[in-house]
Amino acid sequence: MKKDNVNASRRSFIKNSSLGVAGTSLLGGTTGVVGSLIAPSAVAAESKTVVTAAHWGPLGVVVEDGKVVKSGPAIPAPVENELQSVVADQLYSETRVKYPMVRKGYLEGNKDNSLRGRDEWVRVSWDKAFELVDSEFKRVRAEGGAENIFGGSYGWKSSGALHSCRTLLHRYLNATGGFVGHKGDYSTGAAQVIMPHVLGTIEVYEQQTSWETILESSEIVVLWSANPMTTLRIAWTSTDQQGIEYFNKLKESGKRIICIDPVRSESCEYLGAEWIPIHTATDVPLMLGMAHTLVEENKHDQDFLKKYTTGYDKFEAYLLGKEDGQVKNAEWASKICGIPADVIKQLARDFSSKRTMLMAGWGMQRQRHGEQAHWMLVTLASMLGQIGLPGGGFGLSYHYSNGGAPTATGGSLSSISATLENNSSNTGQSWLAKTSALSFPLARIADVLLNPGKKIQHNGTEVTYPDIKLIYWTGGNPFVHHQDTNLLVKAWQKPETVIVNEIYWTPTARMADIVLPVTTSYERNDLTMSGDYSMMNIFPMKQVVEPQFEAKNDYDIFAELAKRAGVEQQFTEGKSEMDWLKAFYQDAFDSARKNRVIMPKFEKFWEENKPITFKANEKAKKWVRYEEFRNDPLLNPLGTPSGKIEIYSDVVAKMGYDDCKGHASWMVPEEFAGNVTPEAPLALVTPHPYYRLHSQLAHTSLRQKYAVNDREPVLIHKDDAAARGIVDGDIVRIFNKRGQVLAGAVVTDGVIKGTVALHEGAWYDPADLGQSELPLCKNGCPNVLTRDEGTSKLAQGNSPNTCTVQVEKFTGQAPEVTVFKQPKHAKS
Numbered sequence: 001m002k003k004d005n006v007n008a009s010r011r012s013f014i015k016n017s018s019l020g021v022a023g024t025s026l027l028g029g030t031t032g033v034v035g036s037l038i039a040p041s042a043v044a045a046e047s048k049t050v051v052t053a054a055h056w057g058p059l060g061v062v063v064e065d066g067k068v069v070k071s072g073p074a075i076p077a078p079v080e081n082e083l084q085s086v087v088a089d090q091l092y093s094e095t096r097v098k099y100p101m102v103r104k105g106y107l108e109g110n111k112d113n114s115l116r117g118r119d120e121w122v123r124v125s126w127d128k129a130f131e132l133v134d135s136e137f138k139r140v141r142a143e144g145g146a147e148n149i150f151g152g153s154y155g156w157k158s159s160g161a162l163h164s165c166r167t168l169l170h171r172y173l174n175a176t177g178g179f180v181g182h183k184g185d186y187s188t189g190a191a192q193v194i195m196p197h198v199l200g201t202i203e204v205y206e207q208q209t210s211w212e213t214i215l216e217s218s219e220i221v222v223l224w225s226a227n228p229m230t231t232l233r234i235a236w237t238s239t240d241q242q243g244i245e246y247f248n249k250l251k252e253s254g255k256r257i258i259c260i261d262p263v264r265s266e267s268c269e270y271l272g273a274e275w276i277p278i279h280t281a282t283d284v285p286l287m288l289g290m291a292h293t294l295v296e297e298n299k300h301d302q303d304f305l306k307k308y309t310t311g312y313d314k315f316e317a318y319l320l321g322k323e324d325g326q327v328k329n330a331e332w333a334s335k336i337c338g339i340p341a342d343v344i345k346q347l348a349r350d351f352s353s354k355r356t357m358l359m360a361g362w363g364m365q366r367q368r369h370g371e372q373a374h375w376m377l378v379t380l381a382s383m384l385g386q387i388g389l390p391g392g393g394f395g396l397s398y399h400y401s402n403g404g405a406p407t408a409t410g411g412s413l414s415s416i417s418a419t420l421e422n423n424s425s426n427t428g429q430s431w432l433a434k435t436s437a438l439s440f441p442l443a444r445i446a447d448v449l450l451n452p453g454k455k456i457q458h459n460g461t462e463v464t465y466p467d468i469k470l471i472y473w474t475g476g477n478p479f480v481h482h483q484d485t486n487l488l489v490k491a492w493q494k495p496e497t498v499i500v501n502e503i504y505w506t507p508t509a510r511m512a513d514i515v516l517p518v519t520t521s522y523e524r525n526d527l528t529m530s531g532d533y534s535m536m537n538i539f540p541m542k543q544v545v546e547p548q549f550e551a552k553n554d555y556d557i558f559a560e561l562a563k564r565a566g567v568e569q570q571f572t573e574g575k576s577e578m579d580w581l582k583a584f585y586q587d588a589f590d591s592a593r594k595n596r597v598i599m600p601k602f603e604k605f606w607e608e609n610k611p612i613t614f615k616a617n618e619k620a621k622k623w624v625r626y627e628e629f630r631n632d633p634l635l636n637p638l639g640t641p642s643g644k645i646e647i648y649s650d651v652v653a654k655m656g657y658d659d660c661k662g663h664a665s666w667m668v669p670e671e672f673a674g675n676v677t678p679e680a681p682l683a684l685v686t687p688h689p690y691y692r693l694h695s696q697l698a699h700t701s702l703r704q705k706y707a708v709n710d711r712e713p714v715l716i717h718k719d720d721a722a723a724r725g726i727v728d729g730d731i732v733r734i735f736n737k738r739g740q741v742l743a744g745a746v747v748t749d750g751v752i753k754g755t756v757a758l759h760e761g762a763w764y765d766p767a768d769l770g771q772s773e774l775p776l777c778k779n780g781c782p783n784v785l786t787r788d789e790g791t792s793k794l795a796q797g798n799s800p801n802t803c804t805v806q807v808e809k810f811t812g813q814a815p816e817v818t819v820f821k822q823p824k825h826a827k828s
């Protein structure tokens with residue numbers, strides 16, 4: 001690690017100064033109009049610019065002599081998005097999987113699965129690799145069946161309508177007899193289960209009140225556990241960059257913006273917002289304190305509560321302490337959340353007297369009792385009475401995939417499907433009912449692997465864990481994304497076979513038996529929509545360069561496996577890559593025509609090398625979520641049993657769970673700033689990273705912008721650092737009873753005292769796997785420290801932000817981070 005890098009990286013990490021730079025298109029455009037995409041003139045003759053796209057937006061990629069030399073936005077980005085600049089780093093990464101690889105012990109029939117992650121690797125031919133995978137599937141299916149195969153394969157993969165690796169895996173598994181999948185995700189594990197009980201919809205992945213009305217009508221915008229300037233740098237399909245554009249306009253408008261967050265986030269800094277530091281996991285007390293103030297000062301909207309909600313009286317009894325003798329007033333809340341009581345009271349007064357939009361993110365539900373945070377937010381918003389008014393109420397997706405960017409009128413691409421046109425030929429689908437009954441809440445995976453047959457509660461039903469013998473993972477990184485890595489290491493040793501398709505030697509690939517090298521999206525042709533809610537563009541995703549080394553497309557891998565299983569025709573339908581793309585495009589063309597929007601023919605579109613952009617109409621620009629419900633709740637009831645907002649849910653109450661009751665309530669988490677021990681006196685929060693998408697791009701040159709002493713940066717308050725003799729740039733050891741990691745200290749006042757922040761997505765890099773009870777992660781993966789416990793019996797979501805740790809200065813020789821290089825023996 002070069003010393004001078006420490007300061008530079010720390011600076012950019014804290015300040016993200018680049019945020020201030022307006023982006024210009026690599027292709028010379030200035031207006032965002034697609035027609036302005038003109039290839040640069042002053043380039044060498046053998047140079048070309050190819051338009052493609054990724055989660056991080058539309059890309060122009062400059063190729064010279066068959067090699068990528070530069071990449072950037074294909075449409076001007078509202079603020080610089082550095083994620084768009086590292087296509088070459090991705091393609092030519094030192095950590096690419098070059099050839100099919102098999103773990104030595106596995107190849108030799110050694111059944112000691114504890115060798116996973118520390119064995120040697122043997123290069124094999126593609127033919128040999130296919131034979132191994134095919135014969136293993138045949139064996140497992142013959143001896144047991146679909147219930148022994150986990151194909152859930154959660155992860156963010158790459159964008160694309162065709163080369164969607166997880167869907168392709170499912171398509172192959174469906175064609176050959178089924179698999180065990182999962183319920184839910186890591187993003188909104190708690191919220192997506194509780195919200196339907198409260199609002200009748202999943203809420204978290206739905207269009208938001210239009211930004212145009214926010215800019216017009218909102219007086220206060222609250223970023224509540226939300227960091228949009230970071231999280232809007234990407235989208236599930238591909239970002240249309242509209243969300244950041246609108247946040248720019250919000251900033252220019254001079255409206256009051258408030259961030260409630262344990263961290264002074266990139267958004268807080270960039271937007272010049274008021275920061276209200278809060279202890280992680282204490283939003284429910286804060287909201288209760290505000291709710292109490294509203295009642296005390298008679299500022300709660302009783303007409304709204306009566307007309308549009310049910311069960312407020314039961315909640316109010318709890319709020320006023322009639323149930324448990326504890327009045328949940330601002331003074332009570334203040335002691336828990338760390339915000340002065342007068343500030344809590346003033347927030348309540350301001351929100352009730354001004355048009356206020358509560359934009360909530362999801363970090364506060366990724367914790368024990370995470371269900372309560374969003375339930376309480378909706379309860380508070382109901383008391384404020386602005387739901388369904390322009391610019392008022394709450395929104396759970398302004399920070400994600402450009403929620404609130406008006407939905408455009410145009411065409412919509414179709415995409416490859418996991419289910420097959422004709423699946424009757426050799427398997428039938430009798431396994432379907434069985435395996436869907438065996439699908440389990442995703443975040444319980446380690447528990448499932450360790451305890452087949454165990455029964456748990458989930459949202460009013462009983463789930464019985466399947467017995468997993470074979471895991472096939474594509475497009476995800478569980479050894480980074482799952483909590484309590486050391487427990488996962490043990491659980492992962494249970495299955496007989498683990499197969500991973502990967503581009504890179506990720507921590508998960510390293511934990512497999514068979515690793516198949518796959519292409520990046522820049523090595524194949526595809527299409528994607530942009531803006532998950534806005535449906536604003538169709539981006540061509542053109543192949544930029546030839547596949548590197550022996551990498552194959554996931555599609556071709558599963559087509560070959562389908563062939564060996566005798567189901568090639570069902571899998572491919574006889575179509576080539578371009579045949580599929582034309583068919584997806586034709587569906588967009590047809591749906592656009594129904595909307596009276598004319599798109600170019602496919603050939604012309606493909607030839608033109610530029611995105612198609614659709615426009616939103618005035619109605620979409622003025623759209624207000626819950627407006628129809630507000631106008632006429634009888635004619636437009638919600639999908640809840642009562643048709644109203646359920647401040648109290650009979651359905652949830654009747655489940656009888658001790659950890660999720662009939663109304664939002666405060667339940668003391670096992671680990672948080674208010675529940676620490678001498679061994680683990682600091683709370684840990686694990687936000688999403690600015691310069692990565694989870695673990696994606698961790699191996700690129702962007703790492704130099706944030707790594708401290710070549711480790712993941714950890715934000716530590718200056719008082720906490722001083723008490724431990726830690727100075728900025730030090731290597732520190734963060735540890736608790738579950739594990740230990742090294743990280744690089746960023747000493748700051750930008751995190752609440754008593755909490756340290758370590759971003760999710762840092763690659764797991766154990767120094768001494770298999771030799772030590774708690775191997776030391778050299779790089780700083782936060783999940784080595786986090787708890788693997790469901791949010792509650794209701795959602796069973798993941799709960800990483802319920803965690804306490806100790807931090808000390810690391811003395812001695814710090815082991816080198818090696819996870820971004822080829823693994824030992826895989827260099828052939």
Ligand SMILES: Nc1nc2c(c(=O)[nH]1)N[C@H]1C(S)=C(S)[C@@H](COP(=O)(O)OP(=O)(O)OC[C@H]3O[C@@H](n4cnc5c(=O)[nH]c(N)nc54)[C@H](O)[C@@H]3O)O[C@H]1N2
Binds near residue numbers: 477480506518782
């Ligand atoms: N502590 C903590 N943990 C968390 C979170 C947190 O807040 N705190 N957040 C959680 C959340 S919300 C999420 S969504 C998860 C994210 O967890 P993941 O979605 O697993 O994270 P990614 O890094 O996006 O992993 C995607 C992987 O797919 C690979 N890939 C990309 N394209 C392709 C392809 O075309 N084919 C194949 N075969 N592979 C491909 C990439 O190389 C990468 O390894 O993490 C969760 N974990």
Ligand SMILES: Nc1nc2c(c(=O)[nH]1)N[C@H]1C(S)=C(S)[C@@H](COP(=O)(O)OP(=O)(O)OC[C@H]3O[C@@H](n4cnc5c(=O)[nH]c(N)nc54)[C@H](O)[C@@H]3O)O[C@H]1N2
Binds near residue numbers: 230261279
């Ligand atoms: N650049 C980038 N963008 C991304 C991703 C990425 O990895 N990188 N991941 C994408 C994905 S899959 C998802 S799910 C979303 C994630 O979106 P979110 O879940 O909203 O993101 P987080 O960073 O986990 O949390 C947002 C903020 O909440 C704060 N926070 C955490 N716990 C609490 C709490 O208890 N109370 C309060 N008040 N604040 C808290 C964090 O410090 C952070 O600033 O982002 C998406 N966008």
Ligand SMILES: [Mo]
Binds near residue numbers: 186187188
């Ligand atoms: Mo997520």
